Amino acid sequence: MSNRLRASAMDTWGKHGTASKTPDVRADRRMCARFVRSLDATLERPSWLLAGAGLDRKDELPETIRVGQYITIMSNMARHAPDPAYFIDFLEAGVPYFRGGIDLATRYAPDIRSAFAILPRFANERPGIFEHRLSMDARTLTLELDACMPLGDARPILTGAPLLFLARVAAANLGRPVHEARIELRHREVPYAARLRAAFRCRVDFAAPRDAITLPRALALCPSVTHDPAVWTEALARCEAEVEPTRPNSGWSARTRGACCNLLTSTGRVPRLEQVAGELGVSARTLIRHLKAEDTRFHALVDVLLQERSQALLRENGLAIRSVAEQLGLSDASDFNRRFRRWFGMTPSQYRAQALPPLTARS
Structure with missing residues (x-):
């Protein structure tokens, strides 16, 4: 090849x-x-x-x-x-x-x-x-x-x-x-x-x-040499979110979140309303109406998803801020920094310093 x-x-x-x-x-x-x-x-x-x-x-x-x-x-x-x-x-x-x-x-x-x-x-x-x-x-x-x-x-x-x-x-x-x-x-x-x-x-x-x-x-049953408890826990949560659209009894908020997870993973871009609606087999206007009936909005769901994903990625030691921004589908590190400060009142670097213990404590 x-x-x-x-x-x-x-x-x-x-x-x-x-x-x-x-x-x-x-x-x-x-x-x-x-x-x-x-x-x-x-x-x-x-x-x-x-x-x-x-x-x-x-x-x-x-x-x-x-x-x-x-x-x-x-x-x-x-x-x-x-x-x-x-x-x-x-x-x-x-x-x-x-x-x-x-x-x-x-x-x-x-x-x-x-x-x-x-x-x-x-x-x-x-x-x-x-x-x-x-x-x-x-x-x-x-x-x-x-x-x-x-x-x-x-x-x-x-x-x-x-x-x-x-x-x-x-x-x-x-x-x-x-x-x-x-x-x-x-x-x-x-x-x-x-x-x-x-x-x-x-x-x-x-x-x-x-x-x-x-x-x-x-x-x-041998213990894995690559096991990481924190990443394992986050991965299971992502798996659950990614299959949520397959469960017909789920509410529209949960199904929308699951479709957003799928699109973010597969395209590397922040999901758009029209894309997600297409994944769920409805029009964008219909999806907006369903979400409104559950007292939420599409952009609010996407925002929460990006917040949670950013926190999990920042806890993975060694992943550059620029790389975190890319995995979230954001345009650049500056865009990510602005959003993160709005979400949590601190920079991504400050959050990582609080979330990760000092290197000497981990060694």
Whole structure:
């Protein structure tokens, strides 16, 4: 895969949105199209990429596409791309498979079992392609991926990527490759099988009865070398907020907040009213009316979200003020400083000095 293709995808790999347990409904759910847009531009808009996906070549690709369309596009990649195993390079380069709370939670979990448990708990609520099933007995821990819809020729890509991500999660938690793990793939052996085995760095079985990763129970329960209690707690809170729109009984305020979390994570920009309304399937005017009925306003919800996110980011030692501003989707550090002083009556640096103990006390 070319360096240009790899670089263009570094910030576009990932998904956001909502999900349903019904396969047909799940296929119609929408997901971020930035990764597909990047592929299309980098491959110089090949005619085969979007074939059969129902996307008009006359216009620029939309911001979101249906999950079913994504599967069609990935099937085209598997059949026609110069390098159908592009996902190996992406994940080895550190491109997150999930973004937002799930990415943070898996990286800073107390152990591998806790990291893997994030997926059944939260990833199943996203517009993904799989149901994640976690089980543990006296000897092993297994996380199985059960496809909710036909994957076609895209199966090797769509199963290989998340399982390689999970192998990377386990290795990061242990601080070494997990050679003791076993990867099972339902599809037949692919031409790039040797490359795939080298990336997994453990046993890989093709034509298996399921798509899964299994590792010894003892390793799954080992304390993680990357565990950070504060970040772990914040990550769980973010996961909860990001799946809130999937809960139909939630009020409009909670659903709006969840959609804002998703958009902030996936786009890197402060969410706009029209974007959030589109995520929730209503007009901007209707969303304003629903929020007013719950005695709140859209901009007030966004403001509170940015306040909470800024406090959590500032508690992550070593993150520059400029980087915090960027993660909040704000224009620059000066804009962030002005907002923070309005919110809390102090600068971000002053807040960090109060929130973090002196270095000598932490050492």
